[in-house]
Amino acid sequence: MRSHRLSGFGALAAVLAAVAIAAPVRAEDEDYWGLEPGKVELKSVGPIGFGPEGVLFVADTKAATIYAIAADAAEGDAKSAKYDIANLGAKLAETLEVKPDQVKINDLAANPVTGNVVIAVLAGSDNTPALVRLTSGNKLTALKLDNIKHSKIVIADAPQSQPSGRRGDPRDNTVTDLAYIEGKLIVSGLSSASAPAAVREMDFPFTNKTFAANLEHYHAAHGRDENYAPARTFVPFIIDGKPELLAGFTCTPLVRFPLDGVRKGEKVRGTTVAELGNRNQPIDMITYKKGGKSYLLMSNSARGVMKIPTEGIEKQESLKEPVKGGGTAGHGFETIKDWQGVTQLDKLNETHAIVLIKDGEAADLKTMELP
16 A cells, blocks of 8 residues: 655654664565565455565455565665556556456555555456566566565454455455554554454564554544444554554544554544545545645545645544535545546655556556646
8 A cells, every 4th residue: 555654744743764774674684674484375465565675564354464575675766766557457467377357456555765566466267366566667577475585463353254245344354554653563454343443553573462452433424433444544643742643434534543542452532634525435545745735645436536735634623513415524635636547546756656547447557746
């Protein structure tokens, strides 16, 4: 989904480095983030996101496992990275040696240092999980997982697999998004608790501990408090020196959550700063600066790509009254009309994003200037 990121908004605390290390570590080094060579056997793939030094975090929701993989030892420079691939699915099919209609793109993530991109794919008639790396010159290469440096952590409180018609299988939402922040991996999704909406925190390099807390917020489009729907996408940021999440949910509340209670296992009550419209699911969210101001950019299933100024968001009071009829309320936003059909989004560098745009049956990968 997104690379590691940690933001301070507007008049808030200064932006902190997401990765703080004394010297570069390379994948061939003996001590590389606790990763050891071996086979990675994925049952599913995605969400994904980059952490430090080319480490890629890969959620395998069916196995209730998150892998850390040495996925990008290739050279590159994010500042000059640029991609343009028409009908990406067909090109992925060639790379993975399957039919064009047997490719499903689950996620993509850009390495903020090299600008190389990894794409999470289900391929073939049996939906085999695969990871494909995209490098300079629009070159696609399937990652070989038979003997790759990696580590993993199992999510012990994942929901059981219980497919249920339109609601789907809660196991598939064990992880809905993830981000690496200063030695920690933050994960949104569902748990096995009676109030299943959860945020998890785990140290990286991985230990055997996962901290989890239930999320609760007021959903203005539904006119009630909710603690069962997972956050679909989020960005971490800092307010007054304390870490928080800004998360998007289906139908589409935008909610601030403090993170200081997660390790205590406390219920985390959010501040609903905006209602962005019903019958919609947020897909990806990134932060960026332009013209001296900070913004969020959020792609959606049914309401386009929204540009959301971050100034004043920390002062926005929580919505407390229902918002009916598909209306919006709270913190303001702008829909970017030129960005139509975006199904995947990540920040490529300080001025551009990499986007997957659906054009009929095909999907094109493009580099676009941040609006």
